[in-house]
Amino acid sequence: MTEEQRKPVGLTLWESPEVQTRSQHTAASWIAANVVRPAWLWRREAAVLLGPVLVGAVPWAVSAAVGAPLPLSVLGSGIAVSCAVAAVLLVVTWRWSAGWLWRGRIRRKWDSACRYSGVETTAARVPRVTRVERHPAAVRLNTRLPKGLSTDEVAAAAEKLAVVLDVREVKVTRDPERARFPIVDLQVRNPFRDSDGQPVVIGSPLASAASWDVWDNGVPLGLDTLGAPLTIRLVGRNILVAGEPEAGKSVAAGLPLAAAALDPNVRIFGIDAKQVEFALWAPVMERVVYNDVDDAIDLLDSLIAEMDERYAKLRAEGMRSAVKSLGWPVNLLAIDEMRFFTAHPDKKKRDRFNAALIDLIARGRAAAFPVLTATQKPSTDVVPSSIRDLIAYRWAMRCSTRDASDTILGAGWASEGYSASRIDMADRGVGLLLAEGGIPAEVKSAYLDDDAIKGIVARGAGLRGWSA
Numbered sequence: 001m002t003e004e005q006r007k008p009v010g011l012t013l014w015e016s017p018e019v020q021t022r023s024q025h026t027a028a029s030w031i032a033a034n035v036v037r038p039a040w041l042w043r044r045e046a047a048v049l050l051g052p053v054l055v056g057a058v059p060w061a062v063s064a065a066v067g068a069p070l071p072l073s074v075l076g077s078g079i080a081v082s083c084a085v086a087a088v089l090l091v092v093t094w095r096w097s098a099g100w101l102w103r104g105r106i107r108r109k110w111d112s113a114c115r116y117s118g119v120e121t122t123a124a125r126v127p128r129v130t131r132v133e134r135h136p137a138a139v140r141l142n143t144r145l146p147k148g149l150s151t152d153e154v155a156a157a158a159e160k161l162a163v164v165l166d167v168r169e170v171k172v173t174r175d176p177e178r179a180r181f182p183i184v185d186l187q188v189r190n191p192f193r194d195s196d197g198q199p200v201v202i203g204s205p206l207a208s209a210a211s212w213d214v215w216d217n218g219v220p221l222g223l224d225t226l227g228a229p230l231t232i233r234l235v236g237r238n239i240l241v242a243g244e245p246e247a248g249k250s251v252a253a254g255l256p257l258a259a260a261a262l263d264p265n266v267r268i269f270g271i272d273a274k275q276v277e278f279a280l281w282a283p284v285m286e287r288v289v290y291n292d293v294d295d296a297i298d299l300l301d302s303l304i305a306e307m308d309e310r311y312a313k314l315r316a317e318g319m320r321s322a323v324k325s326l327g328w329p330v331n332l333l334a335i336d337e338m339r340f341f342t343a344h345p346d347k348k349k350r351d352r353f354n355a356a357l358i359d360l361i362a363r364g365r366a367a368a369f370p371v372l373t374a375t376q377k378p379s380t381d382v383v384p385s386s387i388r389d390l391i392a393y394r395w396a397m398r399c400s401t402r403d404a405s406d407t408i409l410g411a412g413w414a415s416e417g418y419s420a421s422r423i424d425m426a427d428r429g430v431g432l433l434l435a436e437g438g439i440p441a442e443v444k445s446a447y448l449d450d451d452a453i454k455g456i457v458a459r460g461a462g463l464r465g466w467s468a
């Protein structure tokens with residue numbers, strides 16, 4: 001700062017952000033900055049306080065305007081009645097009114113934070129909040145940028161914004177479709193930790209559900225960073241869960257399995273290289289194969305043959321994809337530790353397995369053959385990009401390196417700041433979920449303990465008329 005720019009400093013009783021303008025304030029710009037803008041930002045409160053007074057004064061004002069003013073007592077009683085009506089309305093609609101006033105307060109805080117942080121144009125315009133959503137752990141703002149600002153500039157000021165807004169973190173995400181409308185999350189707390197900083201265990205509605213419908217209800221996975229429950233589709237989607245040992249893959253992969261187990265319209269098939277991973281789920285599985293690549297290829301071939309039959313039926317019906325009303329079972333294939341097969345030492349068998357898996361993943365979606373696959377070793381020889389790129393949901397639990405994270409999510413995400421290697425080791429079950437070509441987002445899986453899984457499996461077997 002040069003000597004000319006330095007300002008005299010006195011006792012600062014009232015701290016306020018400096019409004020930058022291109023030139024010295026004129027009378028009009030001073031009024032705009034110090035009267036019109038604050039009045040606009042306080043308009044909701046002004047409407048609540050002044051509205052009833054003004055409405056109550058209307059009869060008296062009209063009478064005065066026509067030259068026959070009513071007594072002042074009429075003015076007083078008019079205002080009193082109008083204030084009473086407004087108070088009753090506020091009480092009756094208190095929930096809505098409180099939310100409406102709260103949204104106004106958030107807009108004011110945002111305006112002030114942008115000005116303190118220098119997120120404004122030379123014409124003193126700041127990103128406009130078009131929508132405010134309250135979530136359990138964050139406040140989401142949909143914003144519209146004034147011309148002259150970009151999402152990157154807002155993101156660069158995130159730390160300053162977080163200080164002024166007094167929140168844990170400010171996350172700015174560009175809308176992939178429209179550069180002008182970034183989404184700003186004001187992270188109030190970490191939804192994956194409790195107030196003592198300990199990891200929270202998230203319950204699942206599947207633990208107590210008598211049955212489930214995967215077509216209509218999808219799979220409840222856990223919580224996102226907003227602290228809101230997150231559900232994904234199962235039918236028509238494939239899922240990859242990967243990460244370092246003990247990161248929480250089996251727990252995460254157990255959620256689609258639990259939803260499928262509780263839906264008697266789902267046939268579950270398993271390929272379990274570790275031989276113990278699906279032990280709890282075996283009673284609801286149609287067929288499980290273990291660490292035998294020939295068995296695994298045979299299972300894939302039989303599923304592909306069934307899928308081809310479905311496509312023939314769809315073609316005969318003139319349909320492009322299976323729908324619930326056809327009543328066809330959903331055939332879920334779950335593969336644990338795919339490395340055993342995709343990196344099998346016998347090249348011929350490995351190629352056969354990979355080709356069959358790619359075929360099922362690529363064509364199975366529309367015929368209701370979702371694939372759920374998990375691996376401990378996310379490297380390119382284990383998760384070939386030809387398989388990964390066909391998978392809509394990629395869930396990267398904690399990884400040891402940025403490369404491993406990129407292998408799961410796709411090349412380039414780590415350099416854009418989305419790397420599962422940054423997930424804290426203590427946060428088991430937290431991963432970056434890339435859903436349907438969006439932007440990776442942190443999600444913590446719900447936790448089903450062994451007793452909950454046994455209960456789900458027993459109910460699922462009962463729904464199928466099988467013994468658990």
Ligand SMILES: Nc1ncnc2c1ncn2[C@@H]1O[C@H](COP(=O)(O)OP(=O)(O)OP(=O)(O)O)[C@@H](O)[C@H]1O
Binds near residue numbers: 202247249444
């Ligand atoms: N969502 C979760 N909430 C709470 N604890 C979790 C969660 N996910 C995993 N854990 C804890 O982490 C432990 C390891 O989880 P899990 O067995 O799923 O890891 P993994 O990645 O499958 O390990 P491995 O690769 O060795 O099989 C679990 O026993 C559990 O204690």
